[in-house]
Amino acid sequence: MTTILIVDDEYLIADILSFALEDEGYLTVTAGSGQRALSILERERPQLIITDYMMPGMNGIELAEAVRAHKTLGHLPLILMSGAQAHLGIARPDLFVEVFDKPFDIQAVLSRVKALLGSAAD
Secondary structure, three states: OOEEEEEOOOHHHHHHHHHHHHHOOOEEEEEOOHHHHHHHHHHHOOOEEEEEOOOOOOOHHHHHHHHHOOOOOOOOOEEEEEOOOHHHHHOOOOOOOEEEEOOOOHHHHHHHHHHHHOOOOO
């Protein structure tokens, strides 16, 4: 099953994304921080990461840089979601395949995920 890792310290946003993606047939795993995401990355082996920018300890760009440095999972597509810092993600196309402003359009996010991964039934 296609797994998506959602990294956001705002649990309501993580839950909304998780429910919407699971309704589309994807398996989701959530983490409330970049450090937690890195600790579960190897175990869960997601096919996509959706991350917030502002989080305690490690921001979304630092998380993306750590993922890119990973020897076996550095190729994973990453999507950044951010309020005021979206421009920082847009400036880093080497890290993110897509950047969404918060508040985001859930249908736009689902469409982009499907474009990247195919439908969950594939």
